[in-house]
Amino acid sequence: MSTANSDALLARMMQFHPKIIDLTLDRVWRLLAALDHPERRLSPVIHIAGTNGKGSTQAMIRAGLEGDGARVHAYTSPHLARFHERIRLAGALISEEALSALLDECLAANGTDAITYFEITTCAALLAFARMPSDYTLLEVGLGGRLDATNVVDRPALTVITPVSLDHQQYLGTTLPEIAAEKAGILKRGVPCVVGPQDEAALDVIEARAARLGAPLLVYGQHWHVSVEGGRLVYQDETGLLDLPLPNLPGPHQVQNAGMALAALRALNHSAGAEAAMTQAHWPARMQRLRTGPLVDALPQGTLWLDGGHNPAAGSAIAATLAQMNVGRLWLICGMLNTKDVVGFMHPLKDVAQHLYAVSIPGEAATLPAEATAQAARSAGIEASEATDVLSALQSIAAQDPSAHVLICGSLYLAGHILRENG
Template sequence: MLDAVLDRFTRLHPRVIDLSLARMWRLLADLGNPQQALPPVIHVAGTNGKGSAVATLSALFAAAGRRAHAYTSPHLVRFAERVRIAGALPSDEALAALLEEVEAANAGQTITFFEATTAAALLAFARAPAEACLLETGLGGRLDATNVVARPRAAVLTAIAYDHQDFLGNTLTEIATEKAHILRPGVPAVIAAQPPEAMAAILRHAEAIGAVPWRRGVEWEIAETPDGFSVAAAGWRVTAPQPVLLGPHQVENAALALVAAHASGLLAVTDALAAAALPRVSWPGRLQRLGAGDLVAELGREFWVDGGHNPSAAAALAPVLAAWAAEGPVDLVLGMQTTKDPAGYLAAVAPHLRAIRTVPVESAPAPFAAAALADAVRAAGHGNVTAHAGWRDALAAERGEAGRLLAAGSLYLVGEILAANRIGAPD
């Protein structure tokens, strides 16, 4: 039932994606404007780290005994992963009923898949009691389907980098300006560390509309501690444990979430709350070790997955790979979409890898052919590369090898692997 209604929305998709809020406003009006009945909203945009920030915020609310809805994308295995109602995944039957309600209100008019599913999520969130609603943008900010909340309690901008240039612009100034449009007058704008031109664009927009900047390095700071990190703003300081999500960038994401929760006024963020929440953060598919499952048993070696797919995500991954390479060989199973930048991705990760095996990603909308992706690997200067018909063939070739194995480059690839492994998939 759920798959059928999702497929019907896919067929209503515009022939060309034209970012616009007109369809969304029309559909929401026909649904009774559920966006006006949401619990207090924290809205999150950016290029990388959005999902990690939302996952950390979710853990903070749960640890405080407060209910929080969360909307994220894409999903890895089940569509329901996108919509957490008061912290819990809905059943496929409940989601199908919501989507059919949206379908009836839409009455066959042109709508994008993301617009329809966002409307269903907002409908669910408006009807279920909660103390907060965490919304992650899908693409950009200005014309994103989530950008329909008049006054959130806080807006959050994670690290901004190059991605989706065909929709958002070819410079960091253009991309940052698009994402900065989730800011609102008088509302805290919690901003991660940014490239100078991105920060300048964000601040121009914030000043123009009267948003209240909370900038990393100005209004708030991070400091390393023996067991983790501390984060401080005016009159407030919290010491937190090391995040369970790996990589130096995850300290930044965790700190951003702590500041956002504090700035929103929705939680009293203390050392005790941080200590209770951060070990509970779960964000599958982002530098995740698969500790058990069918595929792990077959491989007989340490197996990791990571859905990062752009150069800035690769730069965040590189220090982890460097540390692994110092301990032993690291091999990569790589699948990407043709809309991504393999040269930029490989520039950061390839120096730390022994072997790379390229694969097509069957579930992706625009997958690279394995041979073409292998050519990109060679062009990046890495000669030990083999193209495979699929990721299962690549894993079979890696069976019993020494060292760590990582599958990366696409969330679609990670989703396929998590579904096949069964253990380690989101629940």
């Protein structure tokens, strides 16, 4: 499918504001008013914030709702291979024709006023959702929550806060309570909220805001529990126990994400979709095994995985997943943005990494140079070298270890590049 038209329109949208991120809702409210307030005409909304696990949790909620017969819209970010991934209409990615028409309409309504790329494209998504019937609309927060462009629905059906950890400190605050306060900005008066596993400092902030708003909380460890027993997932709350297959998404951290999804389905009276949530959810670039393509061909006797995690909590989740997979020490190919805690991400990986090849992320102005990524890896205790690109890194690895296990990691932007280039 050619995306030339929408790509050109999206490129124009990058020119309306000098900053990529500028957190405020003023510009969003202005454009939504010009579009006749599509945010007021949505099907019941499930709004999801948090630092890690938002996308996976949303994917499992969507699979569960659809497994119980519901028509579901879904908004997520960032995209990996193409923008259309961000907008899912009643189960299908938005078409090029529909996307281009929406973008044109939003450009016309906005005129020459300042607005960020994320703000205007979020308005386009809300307009698409308002015009097509559905049973639910899933909205994933882009950054933070309180001032995120998705935080425009007065009364969602449910909110979800996944685990909060340190990330995007330059926008959200330097401490866990400050970041938790931004995430808790999606709480609404009287609207229930599913709360995933949290550090005590983050949970205190969430509970205090919920108490002020009279928002009922469904908190992990208090109102619901999830565990693995005998190779099955066991979920329990006051309604009863669910004995289910393990999540289709790999990694021990997905058990907690599954628990949040199941708590959400229970709160929405869609328990019948619980098994589908476990078995039908798919989410690319989360310990995704690559099986075909030129990069796989460069490692014909080995195995190749891809993960877009990019903060310390994600590094810990990747390390735990690799330990569970029992692949031994493996090779890493890593590219990261210069806004991330690179050493913090890499430190949990030092016990599972044999060697790291550092690369720059093609086409990303904020990429960390390969040299700096390699130095950060060494600071984290990982032996590291630089490579000009992922393919040359794979060729170097294959020459040394033909049956190598390799993980490409460090950024969703790198993951998107890999998925595009690898077909």
